[in-house]
Amino acid sequence: MSFICVDRVPGVALQDRLDRRAGHAEEAAGLSGHFWTAGGDLRVRFLDGPRDLRERVMAAAADWTAGTALSFTVVTSGGADIRVTFAGAGNWSALGTLSRETEMFPAGAPTMCLGEAPGAAPARIAQLARHEFGHAIGLIHEHSSPSAGIRWNRPHVLAALAGPPNFWTPQEVADNVFARYRSEQTQFTAFDPDSVMLYAFPPSWTLDAMTFPENIELSAQDRAFVRGIYR
Ligand SMILES: [Zn+2]
Secondary structure (H helix, E strand, C coil), X not given: CCCCCEEECCHHHHHHHECCCCXXXXXXXXXXXXXXXXXXXXXXXXXXXXXXXXXXXXXXXXXXXXXXXXXXXXXXXXXXXXXXXXXCCCEXXXXXXXXHCCCCCCCCCCCEXXXXXXXXXXXXXXXXXXXXXXXXXXXXXXXXXXXXXXXXXXXXXXXXXXXXXXXXXXXXXXXXXXXXXXHHHEEECCCCCCCCCCCCCCHHHECCCCCCCCCCCCCHHHHHHHHHHCC
């Protein structure tokens, strides 16, 4: 059991975006209001971590901007849109422009944590970087997409996430695993099992033993989706 990556959305904003209709308490997808301006150059600042690790992360993150009008520039001083730390538990990122919400992400504080990257194998570092930078440009988890129809084994998932290392309350599990975003708040495609934004849950977490592949690379749909938004 490892840390489940969470979409970092300020509490009030999250409650407003989840679909709470009965029966909906659960693909490439992104939060429509929180994409960056196409043609934008996002400033990325590393708050810690050795140079070779930073370079590996940026090489993988660049997969998202290939063929788009979006770019990342690493800066070593001044303000930055994406502030990365390796010194934390687990992996998470602010969703898109929500990194500018200073109540949750004060100036100078991290907007992304790659806590699992130091000491990880190169392929895992690249996978983590692709996934978290996907969040940073506004993409949500594939399992939270309005088009995801995963049949969760709820008691089992609640029990698994109540323990280490996540220690989630039932509400946190509901928000981060079972809930789906409201379709009018989201831009999405058909559920994409190959998306790097899909989390690899154990089959025992679903009622039909659904298999979630461990996706390392961006899928064709991931690339097409981002090119459509940031053209
Ligand atoms: Zn994630």
